[in-house]
Amino acid sequence: xxxxxxxxxxxxxxxxxxxxxxxxxxxxxxxxxxxxxxxxxxxxxxxxxxxxxxxxxxxxxxxxxxxxxxxxxxxxxxxxxxxxxxxxxxxxxxxxxxxxxxxxxxxxxxxxxxxxxxxxxxxxxxxxxxxxxxxxxxxxxxxxxxxxxxxxxxxxxxxxxxxxxxxxxxxxxxxxxxxxxxxxxxxxxxxxxxxxxxxxxxxxxxxxxxxxxxxxxxxxxxxxxxxxxxxxxxxxxxxxxxxxxxxxxxxxxxxxxxxxxxxxxxxxxxxxxxxxxxxxxxxxxxxxxxxxxxxxxxxxxxxxxxxxxxxxxxxxxxxxxxxx
Amino acid sequence: xxxxxxxxxxxxxxxxxxxxxxxxxxxxxxxxxxxxxxxxxxxxxxxxxxxxxxxxxxxxxxxxxxxxxxxxxxxxxxxxxxxxxxxxxxxxxxxxxxxxxxxxxxxxxxxxxxxxxxxxxxxxxxxxxxxxxxxxxxxxxxxxxxxxxxxxxxxxxxxxxxxxxxxxxxxxxxxxxxxxxxxxxxxxxxxxxxxxxxxxxxxxxxxxxxxxxxxxxxxxxxxxxxxxxxxxxxxxxxxxxxxxxxxxxxxxxxxxxxxxxxxxxxxxxxxxxxxxxxxxxxxxxxxxxxxxxxxxxxxxxxxxxxxxxxxxxxxxxxxxxx
Numbered sequence: 332x333x334x335x336x337x338x339x340x341x342x343x344x345x346x347x348x349x350x351x352x353x354x355x356x357x358x359x360x361x362x363x364x365x366x367x368x369x370x371x372x373x374x375x376x377x378x379x380x381x382x383x384x385x386x387x388x389x390x391x392x393x394x395x396x397x398x399x400x401x402x403x404x405x406x407x408x409x410x411x412x413x414x415x416x417x418x419x420x421x422x423x424x425x426x427x428x429x430x431x432x433x434x435x436x437x438x439x440x441x442x443x444x445x446x447x448x449x450x451x452x453x454x455x456x457x458x459x460x461x462x463x464x465x466x467x468x469x470x471x472x473x474x475x476x477x478x479x480x481x482x483x484x485x486x487x488x489x490x491x492x493x494x495x496x497x498x499x500x501x502x503x504x505x506x507x508x509x510x511x512x513x514x515x516x517x518x519x520x521x522x523x524x525x526x527x528x529x530x531x532x533x534x535x536x537x538x539x540x541x542x543x544x545x546x547x548x549x550x551x552x553x554x555x556x557x558x559x560x561x562x563x564x565x566x567x568x569x570x571x572x573x574x575x576x577x578x579x580x581x582x583x584x585x586x587x588x589x590x591x592x593x594x595x596x597x598x599x600x601x602x603x604x605x606x607x608x609x610x611x612x613x614x615x616x617x618x619x620x621x622x623x624x625x626x627x628x629x630x631x632x633x634x635x636x637x638x639x640x641x642x643x644x645x646x647x648x649x650x651x652x653x654x655x
Numbered sequence: 656x657x658x659x660x661x662x663x664x665x666x667x668x669x670x671x672x673x674x675x676x677x678x679x680x681x682x683x684x685x686x687x688x689x690x691x692x693x694x695x696x697x698x699x700x701x702x703x704x705x706x707x708x709x710x711x712x713x714x715x716x717x718x719x720x721x722x723x724x725x726x727x728x729x730x731x732x733x734x735x736x737x738x739x740x741x742x743x744x745x746x747x748x749x750x751x752x753x754x755x756x757x758x759x760x761x762x763x764x765x766x767x768x769x770x771x772x773x774x775x776x777x778x779x780x781x782x783x784x785x786x787x788x789x790x791x792x793x794x795x796x797x798x799x800x801x802x803x804x805x806x807x808x809x810x811x812x813x814x815x816x817x818x819x820x821x822x823x824x825x826x827x828x829x830x831x832x833x834x835x836x837x838x839x840x841x842x843x844x845x846x847x848x849x850x851x852x853x854x855x856x857x858x859x860x861x862x863x864x865x866x867x868x869x870x871x872x873x874x875x876x877x878x879x880x881x882x883x884x885x886x887x888x889x890x891x892x893x894x895x896x897x898x899x900x901x902x903x904x905x906x907x908x909x910x911x912x913x914x915x916x917x918x919x920x921x922x923x924x925x926x927x928x929x930x931x932x933x934x935x936x937x938x939x940x941x942x943x944x945x946x947x948x949x950x951x952x953x954x955x956x957x958x959x960x961x962x963x964x965x966x967x968x969x970x971x972x973x974x975x976x977x
Contacts, residue, residue: 356790376790382820387813390779391786397769398718398787417810421773422780430761431752432974434769466975490977 335508337473337501340480341441342366345403347512348487349373352401355487359388359405359441389415389440393422393492396438401487408454409444409496412462423492424467436467436492439483445498445537445587446631452623455499457536457588462494463565463597469493469518470564474539476506478562481516489518498537519566523575527557529652530581530645533572533598535561538585538636545641552642554649564594569601576602580611581648585636590618612648617641667931670711670868672945674703674924677727679949680736681899683957684743688903694743696757699727701866701898704923705830706731708871708893709798712879716795718766718784720777723758724830724897725770728800732765736953740960748963752970775808777801778827782814785823789886796882798826804835806849818888819856825888826878827853830865832897833918837909850892858888865893866923895923 335343346369349355358379363370370378381388385406392402406412412419423436444457462468469491473479479497486493524539525546532542539560546556557575561568576582582602584595595616602614617636625631681700687693699706706727713719713732721728729739734750742749743757750762758772769780781799788797805811806829818825829849833840841847853860859881863874871893878889896918900907907915931937 379821382813382816384813384817386779386810387782387817390776390810390814391783391817394720394769394780394783394785395787396783397780398784399791400783400787402783417773417776418779422769422771422776426759426761426769426771427977428974429751429755429759430763430770430974431750431754433751433761433763435977437977469976 332507333510334505335476335480336503336505337476337479337497338503340476340506340508341483341497342368343508344480344483344487345369346372348484349377351512352487354399354401355403356400357403357405358391360407362405385411385414386418389418390422392438392440393418393436396423396436396492397426397434401437403439403441403487405441407443409442409458410453410456412440412442412458415440419462419468419492419494420465424465427467435490437490438492439486440492440494441497442494443497443499443502445500446624446635447500449626449628449631451626455624457496457586459494459496459564460588460593463567463594467492468565470496471518471562472496472535472564473501473562474534474536474560475501476504477508478516478522478560480508481514482518482562485515485518488515493518496536500537516562519563519568521568521571522560522562523557523571524560525556525558527555527579529555529579529649530583531557531559531572531575531579532583532585532641532645533559533561534585535564535594536587538587541636541638542585542641544638545645548638548642549645552646554645554652556645561594567594567597569598569605572598573602573606576606577609580609581645582610583615583617583641583644583648585617585641587619587635589621590616591621593618615644615648617644667869667927668936670707670872671924671927671931672949673707673731674868674927675945675949676736676952677703677706677730678924679946679953680726680730680739683953684903685899693903694757696726696743696903697724697901698897698899698903699724701896701918701922702830702832703727704868704871704927705865705893705895708868709800709828709875711872712875713798714795715766716793718768718788718795718797719800720769720781720784720797721767721800722770722774722777722802722805723772724802725760729760729762729765729767732767734762734765736956737959740956741963744960744963745965746960746963747966747970748960753966754970754974775801775805775810778805778808778810778814781825782817782821782823785818785825786821789824796824796826796879798828800828800830802835803829803831803833803840803844803849806852807835807843815853815856815858815888815890819858822886823888824882824886826875826882827888827890828875829890829892830895831892832895834897834901836901837905848892850890853890858890860890860892862892862894865895866921866926868923868927
């Protein structure tokens with residue numbers, strides 16, 4: 332076991348996969364400049380800087396992926412994905428289907444997001460639900476260093492286009508990571524981080540830790556909370572959530588992304604469709620408000636769901652269980 | 656009329672036959688549209704010389720990216736007209752199993768890859784196809800065909816810039832057909848030509864008479880040889896004309912008849928036929944026979960495609976993920 336920040340875990344995964352498979356290459360804005368270790372290990376053919384032009388970076392990745400390479404591209408910040416939408420949505424997502432299965436697109440897109448750095452809404456905007464709406468794409472969003480490494484390795488080995496969102500705060504948060512180069516975190520499988528009986532807290536990314544904090548507080552309130560880390564948003568492992576809700580009868584979905592048509596809306600729709608009879612209280616969402624990410628520290632802190640808010644939402648659902 | 660010295664007569668006849676096949680295909684689709692509900696298509700009629708000249712210059716190992724006005728490129732690359740029509744008719748026999756329709760037909764077996772109908776989409780992907788070819792050391796080039804409309808998209812400039820910086824074996828072919836959907840080209844850009852824009856990227860370029868199939872072939876051969884010799888990209892502009900409206904439902908009423916008549920006078924098929932007749936390699940009967948053969952080939956393709964089965968119901972859910 333080693334202790335790595337999420338950024339270092341990502342670097343390690345890139346190193347291991349590029350050493351393992353010569354078809355893997357990485358390019359993007361400043362990739363060769365900011366990853367001198369990769370450049371030194373694998374050379375300028377496989378580690379490339381690009382112009383600051385997301386549309387052609389993404390399009391080039393799509394074309395290369397269909398032609399035998401396995402590109403990983405770094406588009407830096409999630410809002411920059413808007414320039415890359417045609418290549419990712421219309422090409423990577425659709426051309427396998429439209430061509431009757433003639434092409435595969437084994438590519439990985441990295442993008443950071445997440446409040447906490449005061450960079451404002453054009454660098455921090457959790458857009459993951461947009462891409463969940465696109466057929467043909469897969470989406471990963473790790474909550475810790477070990478999963479960041481494991482999910483990236485799985486994404487690089489996958490024959491489909493995978494978008495991987497990385498929370499900026501987690502980038503600098505240390506965590507335990509296995510040194511086993513063959514250990515991967517499978518896409519499409521949620522991880523139950525804490526077992527509980529009374530309420531299911533579901534999240535991904537940075538707010539998984541928020542839910543774990545809330546679960547500790549709830550324990551003192553006499554409420555036993557289960558915490559599920561989705562890890563992948565597409566495929567979405569609703570089976571793990573449903574089987575938890577069958578047990579607890581209560582669910583709160585927590586994410587930093589806005590409420591409208593988000594992952595929480597989708598999960599709660601699935602619970603309503605497939606597990607309604609198990610619900611003992613209304614299903615709840617806790618999200619950021621439907622506003623752009625602010626820069627001021629106090630506003631930014633208020634923008635993200637807090638452990639106190641999660642605790643309070645869970646307590647309202649658990650009336651009669653909590654000892655208050 | 657230009658006189659020809661650089662190509663053998665049989666090759667010229669073959670070029671003529673290929674253009675006639677494309678014309679017969681497009682006329683067949685126009686007839687279907689005139690008769691009633693028909694597949695939505697974007698006709699390449701009038702641009703046959705650009706397609707046939709380019710494909711005659713490319714080699715089997717080359718790859719091609721194109722867009723929705725692609726029937727000429729596909730047929731000139733020896734696509735089976737029955738499988739093209741099958742795709743348009745929504746049949747399992749189509750090149751994409753009926754999932755594309757007319758607008759984004761790829762045929763990997765012919766080297767026609769990653770067709771996108773998003774204007775400029777092929778420009779975004781061509782750099783990656785060329786990068787993979789270059790890194791693998793595979794011989795040959797990648798040709799990316801697009802229109803003057805795509806050249807006014809931002810992605811055109813991003814693509815040319817990256818291809819020049821990374822020195823990719825990419826032949827950009829801009830078919831400047833004077834129309835961008837429903838907008839005349841002259842309303843969308845200053846100047847007439849796209850090719851000179853390549854200069855700012857340090858890229859070699861040429862504009863060629865896109866209605867002269869032999870000129871297009873010669874220019875494309877020279878461009879291909881340049882790319883193979885230098886490893887640098889090249890922009891070839893073919894100056895041509897879209898003889899029909901933007902798509903099959905557009906009767907082209909907004910097109911000035913004088914403009915149409917002027918371009919009709921330089922119809923690519925008429926031009927080559929006249930040259931061959933002047934040279935004594937073709938007479939009126941021979942031309943008539945070639946036309947009949949083309950129409951017969953399309954008639955048979957239509958019958959075959961019409962008789963082909965539709966995709967199985969389960970195909971709705973397949974091919975989304977690898």
